[in-house]
Amino acid sequence: MKILVPVKRVVDYNVKVRVKSDGTGVDIANVKMSMNPFDEIAVEEAVRLKEAGVATEVVAVSCGVGACQETLRTAMAIGADRGILVETDAELQPLAVAKLLKALCDKEQPQVVICGKQAIDDDANQTGQMLSALMGWPQATFASKVAVSAGKATVTREIDGGLETLEIALPAVVTTDLRLNEPRYATLPNIMKAKKKPLETIKPADLGVDVTPRLTTLKVVEPPKRSAGVMVADVAQLVLKLKNEAKVL
Amino acid sequence: MSSYSAPIRDMQFVLRELADLDAVAALPGCEDASSDLVDAILEEANKFASGVIAPLNWIGDQEGATWDNGEVRTATGWKEAYTQFAEAGWTALACEPEFGGQGLPKLVSTAVMEMWKSANMAFSLCPMLTNGAIESIKLRGTDEQKALYLPKMVSGEWTGTMNLTEPSAGSDLAAVRTRAVPQGDGTYKIFGQKIFITYGEHDLTDNIIHLVLARLPDAPEGVKGISLFVVPKFLLKADGTSGERNDVHCVSIEHKLGIHASPTAVLAFGDKGGAIGTLVGEANRGLEYMFIMMNEARFAVGMEGLALSERAYQQALAYAKDRIQGTEAGVRGGPKVSIIHHPDVRRMLMSMKSQIEAQRALAYVVGAATDMAHHHPDESVRAQSQAFMDLMIPVVKGWLTEASIDITSTGVQVHGGMGFIEETGAAQHLRDARITSIYEGTTAIQANDLIGRKIAREGGRTVKLVIAEMRRVEAQLSEAAGEEFSAIRKSLSAAVTALEEAVAYIVATYGNDIKSASVGSVPFLKLLGIVAGGWQMGRAALVSARRLAEGGGDASFYTAKIVTARFYADHILAQAPGLAYSVVSGAAGALALTEDQF
Numbered sequence: 001m002k003i004l005v006p007v008k009r010v011v012d013y014n015v016k017v018r019v020k021s022d023g024t025g026v027d028i029a030n031v032k033m034s035m036n037p038f039d040e041i042a043v044e045e046a047v048r049l050k051e052a053g054v055a056t057e058v059v060a061v062s063c064g065v066g067a068c069q070e071t072l073r074t075a076m077a078i079g080a081d082r083g084i085l086v087e088t089d090a091e092l093q094p095l096a097v098a099k100l101l102k103a104l105c106d107k108e109q110p111q112v113v114i115c116g117k118q119a120i121d122d123d124a125n126q127t128g129q130m131l132s133a134l135m136g137w138p139q140a141t142f143a144s145k146v147a148v149s150a151g152k153a154t155v156t157r158e159i160d161g162g163l164e165t166l167e168i169a170l171p172a173v174v175t176t177d178l179r180l181n182e183p184r185y186a187t188l189p190n191i192m193k194a195k196k197k198p199l200e201t202i203k204p205a206d207l208g209v210d211v212t213p214r215l216t217t218l219k220v221v222e223p224p225k226r227s228a229g230v231m232v233a234d235v236a237q238l239v240l241k242l243k244n245e246a247k248v249l
Numbered sequence: 250m251s252s253y254s255a256p257i258r259d260m261q262f263v264l265r266e267l268a269d270l271d272a273v274a275a276l277p278g279c280e281d282a283s284s285d286l287v288d289a290i291l292e293e294a295n296k297f298a299s300g301v302i303a304p305l306n307w308i309g310d311q312e313g314a315t316w317d318n319g320e321v322r323t324a325t326g327w328k329e330a331y332t333q334f335a336e337a338g339w340t341a342l343a344c345e346p347e348f349g350g351q352g353l354p355k356l357v358s359t360a361v362m363e364m365w366k367s368a369n370m371a372f373s374l375c376p377m378l379t380n381g382a383i384e385s386i387k388l389r390g391t392d393e394q395k396a397l398y399l400p401k402m403v404s405g406e407w408t409g410t411m412n413l414t415e416p417s418a419g420s421d422l423a424a425v426r427t428r429a430v431p432q433g434d435g436t437y438k439i440f441g442q443k444i445f446i447t448y449g450e451h452d453l454t455d456n457i458i459h460l461v462l463a464r465l466p467d468a469p470e471g472v473k474g475i476s477l478f479v480v481p482k483f484l485l486k487a488d489g490t491s492g493e494r495n496d497v498h499c500v501s502i503e504h505k506l507g508i509h510a511s512p513t514a515v516l517a518f519g520d521k522g523g524a525i526g527t528l529v530g531e532a533n534r535g536l537e538y539m540f541i542m543m544n545e546a547r548f549a550v551g552m553e554g555l556a557l558s559e560r561a562y563q564q565a566l567a568y569a570k571d572r573i574q575g576t577e578a579g580v581r582g583g584p585k586v587s588i589i590h591h592p593d594v595r596r597m598l599m600s601m602k603s604q605i606e607a608q609r610a611l612a613y614v615v616g617a618a619t620d621m622a623h624h625h626p627d628e629s630v631r632a633q634s635q636a637f638m639d640l641m642i643p644v645v646k647g648w649l650t651e652a653s654i655d656i657t658s659t660g661v662q663v664h665g666g667m668g669f670i671e672e673t674g675a676a677q678h679l680r681d682a683r684i685t686s687i688y689e690g691t692t693a694i695q696a697n698d699l700i701g702r703k704i705a706r707e708g709g710r711t712v713k714l715v716i717a718e719m720r721r722v723e724a725q726l727s728e729a730a731g732e733e734f735s736a737i738r739k740s741l742s743a744a745v746t747a748l749e750e751a752v753a754y755i756v757a758t759y760g761n762d763i764k765s766a767s768v769g770s771v772p773f774l775k776l777l778g779i780v781a782g783g784w785q786m787g788r789a790a791l792v793s794a795r796r797l798a799e800g801g802g803d804a805s806f807y808t809a810k811i812v813t814a815r816f817y818a819d820h821i822l823a824q825a826p827g828l829a830y831s832v833v834s835g836a837a838g839a840l841a842l843t844e845d846q847f
Binding site for chain 1: 257281285286288289290292301336337338342803805806
């Protein structure tokens with residue numbers, strides 16, 4: 001059984017991003033980039049399924065600039081067997097990525113696609129769901145537990161107020177939540193082996209996909225600065241302020 | 250507690266632009282060290298360092314290692330972290346592929362080692378000492394010893410120790426009294442007591458391989474009568490696994506100023522009939538074998554100085570950006586600002602930052618020279634690199650560690666009163682740094698080695714070649730445009746002239762007045778360190794100007810590098826003429842008093 005894991009290169013979670021002065025986006029020049037943490041969880045889950053003998057091959061896919069090769073190497077150092085880079089300098093929106101992944105699913109025929117539930121840069125939380133729709137496959141999102149056996153997957157999902165367990169037929173799309181697993185630290189021998197694993201580079205055009213953005217970003221602004229607080233004399237005054245000024249009561 | 254994140258950008262800059270990683274990766278046997286692989290290794294090592302071992306640094310300091318009836322328990326989390334460290338293959342990074350290592354070059358292991366030491370110095374000592382033991386067995390052990398011990402030491406399944414010091418044999422190892430008695434079957438019984446044995450006893454692994462200096466019954470007096478033995482904590486069974494307990498026992502562990510989590514053991518050999526060991530190499534040549542590894546060990550301790558300075562800087566910087574106190578100088582009634590706005594806090598931070606960057610550059614350049622000395626196909630390049638490395642190792646050891654005491658102390662100062670409070674954590678770096686200028690040869694031992702063996706003995710030949718390189722950089726600086734470059738050039742020029750004067754004095758004086766020359770030895774070591782650091786910062790500034798002119802991006806890093814080089818020139822390099830003065834003129838006052846007059 002083959003598992004496909006899409007991985008996205010995003011601004012590292014430790015970096016405090018700054019909005020560009022012209023308001024067109026955030027400044028990512030010379031900023032530390034890493035694999036989207038939810039995708040790391042996806043890679044880890046896929047590798048665990050392979051180690052458990054459930055999966056036979058784990059293929060990591062990344063869509064974006066040439067530097068996404070590093071992200072694929074990271075995935076291979078965790079244990080993915082090979083990587084595919086769909087290389088483009090164009091801005092990629094979730095629908096475009098879902099279409100690219102659909103083309104790759106048609107080609108690679110994986111039984112499961114495990115993706116992060118969202119990327120920490122745009123927080124779109126759409127690509128997995130769109131891919132599932134495009135493929136006509138079942139989806140199980142926000143997974144906190146995954147068990148795969150004979151043509152089906154049992155997935156525990158994190159939902160408001162509790163957990164929900166689904167059984168879905170394969171092939172299917174699973175998206176990972178934070179508590180699914182704790183990704184391992186790559187070992188030195190695996191980091192070195194990752195350099196020698198196959199990494200194929202293709203272009204969106206090779207897959208016949210038009211990645212032109214469908215959405216236009218109008219403006220990006222910093223969140224408003226928190227203003228100074230005020231001391232209230234007693235509870236009564238607090239309640240009054242919540243009612244009249246904050247208007248939350 | 251403070252966190253640690255490796256300064257990967259600066260490491261990459263130094264590796265590529267100053268230490269010439271590409272040239273090292275072109276050496277036979279070093280082909281794996283391509284720049285993208287090295288990037289991946291740095292990234293993953295940083296994850297491990299910051300995620301697993303850095304969080305244990307404070308816990309280790311507070312709990313320390315504890316001794317109970319011969320057993321030593323390491324601090325909470327230590328055993329799990331060590332197991333994870335070994336399983337991830339980090340112990341094998343620089344070891345020979347023949348014994349399960351990855352065989353990566355010294356230059357790469359230097360950068361990774363810096364991370365372990367910054368993250369948690371007390372932790373890092375265990376793999377470091379194991380590496381020393383691995384080297385001794387690899388260089389002089391029999392094939393049987395190599396097969397028995399090396400694979401398990403390289404994989405980290407067992408650790409190693411170096412047993413040199415005894416109560417009356419510290420800096421003077423000629424006084425070693427531990428005895429080795431041949432048993433007639435190729436083994437020896439070892440009797441004696443060793444002190445200051447780092448990780449001499451612990452609960453991390455199920456065997457510990459001790460390398461022990463001892464005297465054979467017929468051995469000549471002094472340094473030429475000391476042999477090296479391998480003595481496992483548990484004797485090995487025929488299948489190579491650990492068997493019966495050997496007669497080496499941990500009598501106690503020391504209560505120290507710093508590195509509390511690293512157990513410093515007193516080991517008793519042979520109290521119950523004799524500890525069984527085997528001879529490494531030839532009889533009576535043990536000390537000579539130790540000297541082969543001395544360079545490696547001294548370099549590593551120099552890296553400890555740098556690593557602790559870096560950790561202290563990261564913590565001080567975070568505090569300086571966070572702590573709000575007072576208003577901007579010259580602004581009346583203005584808003585309260587973080588202390589990084591205050592000129593003297595900036596001076597302190599820049600002093601830390603600029604020295605750290607200069608020291609990292611020098612250390613990595615010496616690391617690259619080690620690879621050149623070992624692997625370059627051209628014999629003359631090997632010899633030249635070896636001479637440079639031999640000259641610079643006592644400088645890396647002495648300067649980086651002495652400076653770390655000042656830099657970590659400045660780190661405390663940046664914190665103000667909070668720095669004096671243990672819970673802040675700034676004081677730990679100072680306490681941990683304090684040992685580095687003492688063990689593996691005190692600064693005086695390094696300085697004696699430097700002025701005697703490395704300079705006077707060859708009439709200053711190698712150091713003069715290095716000075717010629719410094720002059721070349723000075724000439725390039727005079728061609729570069731901008732006020733920063735003229736400031737750097739001016740300071741470097743005066744510093745190199747001061748160094749030349751001091752070298753001339755050492756060469757002229759060492760042979761006929763060794764005492765006078767020796768008084769100046771430690772100032773001379775600092776002088777050479779500071780000037781060599783200035784030489785590297787000059788190179789760094791020139792490369793940065795070139796990269797800026799190319800317009801390839803990362804302008805903020807390169808402009809900061811040029812400003813940092815300028816600060817170094819104005820504040821650190823400017824000390825060189827004063828140090829040279831003390832070298833040349835400082836002996837009379839130091840030697841004149843009689844003992845009674847003190």
